[in-house]
Structure formats: C-alpha cells, structure tokens
Amino acid sequence: MADWPLYEVFVRSKHGLNHKHVGSVHAADAEMAMENARDLYTRRSEGVSIWVVPSSAITASSPDEKEILFDPSDDKVYRHASFYKLPDEVGHM
C-alpha cells in the first residue's frame, strides 16, 4: 500500500536454527509489521522468532552478470515500484 511501507519477514521456526525469508507484509510501523507478520506467517506457533525489516533497508546482490534492464536501483531487493522513479521515456511499468 502506498501509505504502508513494505517489510520483509524472516521466521525461525521451533526446529530450525536460522531465520528464513518467508515473504513480506505492509505495515505503518515496525510494531504493526511484527504483529501482521505473526498473524500471517506464524499464526499461533509458540517459540517462534520473527524479524521484520523495512524492505528499503535490505541490500541484495545481483545474481546476473549483466545489469537488469530498466532497473537503475540495482541493489534493491526487489523491483518494488515504490522504491524508485523510472524516467518517463521508459513508459509504464
């Protein structure tokens, strides 16, 4: 949502050792993101650890040798439209 930024969600289940990326949630702030993540990705599991991180805070590597076409913000984790403004000549994407 335009007014609720995106957070990436990482969950460590009871039996696992590492946090695993499970998806994302929209929220107004980190606290809400935590609760939304709990409601969506863990329901009522006990002993679960959840990390929420603003998507904009994550730096990701590029898996391809070539630069991704039409993506000036190459180090953002996704092609989230809300993260960058495209030049008008590129057209609607």
Added chain:
Amino acid sequence: MSKAMTQQEALQEYLLRLADSDMILGQRLCELCGKAPALEEEMALMNVALDLVGQARNWYEYAAELIDDDRSADDLAFRRDAHDYRNALMVEQPNGDYAVTMGRQFFFDAWHYFTLASLVKAPDERIASIAAKAAKEVQYHLRRSSEWVKRFGDGTEESHQRMQTAVDDLWRFTGEMIEADDVEQTLFKAGIGPNPEQLAADWKGLVNEVLTEATLTPPPEDAWMYRGAKVGHHTEHLGYILAEMQFLQRAYPDAKTW
C-alpha cells in the same frame, strides 16, 4: 429482593457471562469479514474472533456440564434468547467505524485481560486451564486494541475526532462491566473469582493510561451508566444479533446434525 446465591449458581452464571461476551464479540467481528480497512486487518480481526469463539466454546462446555440439564454447549449458544444471555453490553454494540470497533475492543480487552489474569489462579482446575490459554490470547488482543486507540487518538485530526466520539459513546457501557454484583461477590468470597475492587482499579488505571497517551479525554467517572445485562436486560441490538446467529437452529429445530 435477593435470595442468597449458592456458589454453584454463581459459578454457572459467571461462566455464561464469560462465554456469552466472548461469543457476541466474536459474532460482531465476524460481521466485518471482507470489510476491514486493510487486508492485514482482516487477518488480525479474524484471529481475535477465532480466539474469542474458541474461548466461548470452552466456557460453554464447562457451563453445560455444571448446569447438567442435557443441554450441550451448542444449545447454550444457539437456543437461549436475549433475556437469558449474559454478555456485557459493551460487546453487543455495533461495529460502527473502525474507531468504534477498536474502542469497543479495547474497553472489553482491558476487562478481559485482568479477569483472566485472576482466573488463571483459580482453585478450580478447569477454570484455571481455560483461563491460561485464553490469557495468552487476550494479552495479544489488548496489545493490538490499545495500539489502535493510540494510533487513532494521536494520528490525524479526523481519527482523533472519531476516536474521541467513540470513547464518549461507548463509555456508558463500561460501568456495569467493571462493577461486581452478587455473582461476582460470591465467587470472590469463595476464592474463585477476581477481586472486584482490584479489577475495577486495574481497568481504570490502564484505560486512563492509554487514553492519556492517545491524547484523548477520558469521560467523567460519574457519567451515567447503562445497566441490565447481568439480568438479561440488554440494548436493542442483542435481539438482532441472536436472530441472525441462531437462525438455522431455530429454523430447523429437529435437525440432529449440521
């Protein structure tokens, strides 16, 4: 006129109050299905509703055992009319806008939280175990609803107005919720139920704290209070809620299965 209430009678009444409040609030939240102001709120509301109806079932089952007149938990939920229902007036109020929804939730969650905190220590094992599971859930409900009250109170001009209006309109249903009548006094004396004075004080303390933090004005304590739910005299809303909720059981009274 009040004949002395036996502990058993008081307990049955009290269990029905717990069950009915959970049930009716769960029902109100079900009405919001597909209509929440954000998709994430759909999840959250249904999560709370599931907890409440699950708790209701637990209390109804115990109540049915104690009442012991062949009625099942379903019979108690679906075949009692409004004058037999013992839910708090607060929970039967309509959903209104989201400020009202969250205001209603917060006022009830605060009562519910402190009540369960006490019931987990009840000598009655059944009560203690139902309360233990419920207490964890309600802690989460309270966290959510108090946050929303703060968000609205200290959000935008519009949300502040709506939240203040909601608080002012719902206030008249808070009195009976935190007062103790014979039932609660009896159970407290028997060491089963919460300390009524402590409960009221805890509730007021938390409510004042949250409202203040939300930059809202708590209504006056001596405001007029609507009463009657504890003896089955509800607002006009409950009749309609039950008519919808109980329709199938009433329309097919001979059905043995659903």
Added chain:
Amino acid sequence: MYAQLVETGAKRVKSLEEMSPEEREFQLKIDAETKIEAKNWMPEGYRKTLIRQISQHAHSEVVGMLPEGNWVTRAPTLKRKLQLMAKIQDEAGHGLYLYSAMETLGADRDEEIDKLHEGKVKYSSIFNYPTLNWADMGTVGWLVDGAAIVNQVVLQRTSYGPYSRAMIRICKEESFHQRQGYQILLDLMREGTEEQKQMVQDSINRFWWPSLMMFGPSDDQSPNSQQSMAWKIKRKSNDELRQMFIDQTVPQLEFLGCTAPDPDLKWNEERGHYDFGEIDWQEFYDVLKGNGPCNKERIETRKNAIDGGAWVREAARAYAEKQQQKQQNAA
C-alpha cells in the same frame, strides 16, 4: 484458472534460434526447471503475464472471502463456525501471500487493487455466484476449493520462485478446506432431515457447472496458453485440469448419494475418463465480463472497505511518523 483474459503479448512462441541471447538463456533455465527469482533477467511479457496472473489469483482469494463471509454469522454450531472462520482467515492469508509474491515483480499492491475495483482485471468467476443456503458452505469447500486445489497443486511447480513458494505454502493449508467442506455435506446426507438433504442437492445443482467453468475456456479457445506453457507459468491445459477434477469428483458425488445437473455425465471405459456435457460458455463469458449474479456487490464491498478505510490507514501512518519524530528528538 487465474489467467482468464490474460494477454501474454506473444503472437506465437519463439523457437530458441529466434530468441535473443538473454531470452535464450532465460528459456533454457526454464526448460531445465531452474526457478526464476525476482532479480533475474526476464522478458517483459513474462513479467507482465505473471503480474496479471498472480494479482488475479490474489484478488480471487480476497473476493473469495465474501461468499463464505455471507454465512459465517449464521453458522449453525460452534464447531462449524470455528471451521468456517479459520477457512476464511486462511483465504485472507493466501491473498496476502500472493500479493507479496506479485510485489517482487515490481507491481504495486494499491495500484493492482485499484484495477480490480475499476473492473480492469478479473478474479475467479466462481465468486460471482451467491451462497444461498448453509449447504453451500460444504459445496464451496468441496467443489470450489477442490477445483482450486487441482490447479494449485500443479502450480507448485511453476517457474517463478516466489509464486511457486507461495503455492507450496497455500497447498499445505488448503487440504483441510476441501475435506471439511465435503464433511459438511456428508454429515447432512447421512444424518440430516429430508429438508437438509434437499438443501445439499440444491446446492450442488447450483454450483456444479460454475465449478467446472473455473478451469477456464476449452483449450481451443485459449490462444495465450501456449506462451504461458512455454514459460511454465501454466503447466497443464484447461481441459486437462478440468478432466482431472471431474474424474476425482464424480466418485465423491456418488458417495454422497447426490447427482450432478448433467445428464451426459457418465464413465467412458474406452477413454478411461468421465464424459460430461457441454458447458454453457455464454454464461461463462457473461459472468467474466461482469454480468454474473454478484459481480456488482462483490466489487462494491471490496471498494467500500478499502476506500472507507483510507482514514484508518492514514491515521496509522501519521501516528507512526509522530512516534518516529519523538524518537529522533529524544536521541
């Protein structure tokens, strides 16, 4: 199933030789069953097709809450109420998983939802039918979820990583929905009153054909399927999936002791499949284009919820900003 009216933009599937080096590398990955992830190079057509399909899938989950929401306040027992509430909550969750997967492709959730509300994109046609009696709660679980599962199980192997993972998660949660739906009907047929049994048959009569229509037009009417299949966005054809569904469902129908409103439905020993009657494609396209029983109401409900909730979302944002400001001032 969710690709109804989705244009891949490709007039025909290119051969490997005709492709550019990037396209070829991409296609070889797909042929080798390597998952495509968000940051990989992808043809624009692939990206757009996926956004359209995943968004329509997500919209379907969310709109799909409404026909069941219609009965959740009237569920007849505590157990049925809890089951239905849990199912509806799962659907909301599935919608959210899917929007989340869609957003990895650069789509904006708000924008996509606006398109839904403006009637520019579709959702599964089945949710435009009304739920008129309690047995519909069983039928929806059994037939509608059943059809969705046939499609979704196959989609678990779709080429786009985030979509595939969302499907795996969804499939895990979905199996109990269908079983519970069927159980509702089975209990009513086994121990119900005459009225309740008629309720079940009436329900099946109304939902049978719309459930078959969920699989979309027949293969010869689906020109875009070829490119979607080449890109492994789609893994089996509409007709294949529809046949799979019918074959698994008819024995279940017979076990219930009910009939389908199709006089041509019969086992074909030679084919090893059930033969079935001709689908009313006029009805299918009418509903898809917005002239179904509930199209208007479904969209209005969703639009009112989101538009009416603007002040709520705004307030949450404003509060978050104020809090952040306070923290910064305190630091």
